[in-house]
Amino acid sequence: MNCCxxxxxEQVFDDKRARxxxxxxxxxxxxxxxxxxxGAVETAVSHPNSLLDIGGGVGGIxxxxxxxxxxxxxxxxxxxxxxxxxxEARRLGYADKVAYRHGNFVDIAPELEPVDVVTLDRxxxxxxxxxxxVSASVAKAKRLYAVVYPRDVWWLRLLxxxxxxxxxxxxxxFRIFVHSQxxxxxxxxxxxxxxxxxxxxxxxxxxxxxx
Ligand SMILES: C[S@@+](CC[C@H](N)C(=O)[O-])C[C@H]1O[C@@H](n2cnc3c(N)ncnc32)[C@H](O)[C@@H]1O
Numbered sequence: 296m297n298c299c300x301x302x303x304x305e306q307v308f309d310d311k312r313a314r315x316x317x318x319x320x321x322x323x324x325x326x327x328x329x330x331x332x333x334g335a336v337e338t339a340v341s342h343p344n345s346l347l348d349i350g351g352g353v354g355g356i357x358x359x360x361x362x363x364x365x366x367x368x369x370x371x372x373x374x375x376x377x378x379x380x381x382x383e384a385r386r387l388g389y390a391d392k393v394a395y396r397h398g399n400f401v402d403i404a405p406e407l408e409p410v411d412v413v414t415l416d417r418x419x420x421x422x423x424x425x426x427x428x429v430s431a432s433v434a435k436a437k438r439l440y441a442v443v444y445p446r447d448v449w450w451l452r453l454l455x456x457x458x459x460x461x462x463x464x465x466x467x468x469f470r471i472f473v474h475s476q477x478x479x480x481x482x483x484x485x486x487x488x489x490x491x492x493x494x495x496x497x498x499x500x501x502x503x504x505x506x
Contacts, residue, residue: 300423301372301399303462303469308352308373317353317379325355328443328499329416333359335492335503336412336441345410347435349400350418354380360412361389368410370396370403404431412439417499419444425474426482433486440488440504447476451498476500 325333333356336343345366348356353376357367361384371377377397384390396403401424413436415428422428433440445451451473458471480490480502488504495501 298399299468300421300470303467304372304421305374306467307469308376310375310378313353313373313375313379316376317383320353320355320383325359328496328501329355331494331496331501332356332414332416332441332443332503335501336360336414336439337363339491339503339505340412340439343411343438345408345412347407347410347413347432349413349415349432350421351380351414352376352416354383356414356416357393358383358387361387361392364412365392366410367393368396368407369393370398370400370407372397372399401427401431404435407435409435409437411437412441414441416441416443418442419474419479420472421469423470423472425472425479429479429482430486433483433488436488436504436506438506439491440483441502442479443499443501444479445473445498446495446500447473448498 342363346360346364347368349370351357351369351371357369369380374397377395381390381395384393413432415432419425455473462469483504488506491505492503
């Protein structure tokens with residue numbers, strides 16, 4: 296992966312952080328917003344044939360849906376997260392139904408088949424080319440497209456330069472983004488999706504679209 300942001304992703308989402316998150320997941324389960332996303336997905340499609348989880352982290356969505364899903368693809372730009380998601384899937388006994396792909400989803404997308412459900416949980420905010428990421432990922436969804444991403448509010452836009460300064464000072468090329476909600480929503484609807492669920496929790500919005 297030669298994009299600057301992807302190099303930053305490997306630095307930020309490293310083995311130490313991945314192990315801490317896996318420990319937290321084992322103790323407490325998925326985060327509140329992930330629970331909200333899973334609830335809305337399972338209400339809309341109880342047994343998806345196939346799932347594409349982009350930037351799945353330690354794999355909370357995959358672990359929750361594995362029993363009900365035939366085939367899973369996990370694409371992650373962080374090799375540490377991908378390895379731990381696989382380790383946990385092995386422990387839970389379902390790793391053989393998952394294809395693990397390391398890299399930038401935007402680069403890998405042309406090689407992937409469409410699936411029933413596509414999820415991006417707190418991923419859009421980690422990538423500079425929102426249009427490229429959202430368009431390419433919606434194009435892979437046959438039934439549902441589910442996202443958790445930051446609300447487009449002034450106080451988050453105000454905090455972003457502080458986060459950027461901290462990362463710059465630490466010589467980390469990773470950046471955080473607050474993308475326009477109107478632009479994200481328009482890209483998804485352009486490909487024939489309707490909003491089925493939307494809730495907010497703190498800085499996050501959980502949105503599920505159905506075709
Ligand atoms: C904040 S973490 C979220 C992890 C998990 N989804 C969760 O909510 O706990 C962002 C994840 O997105 C991945 N990511 C960001 N941009 C990506 C891209 N363009 N292609 C693949 N993975 C990406 C990162 O490697 C990381 O695993």
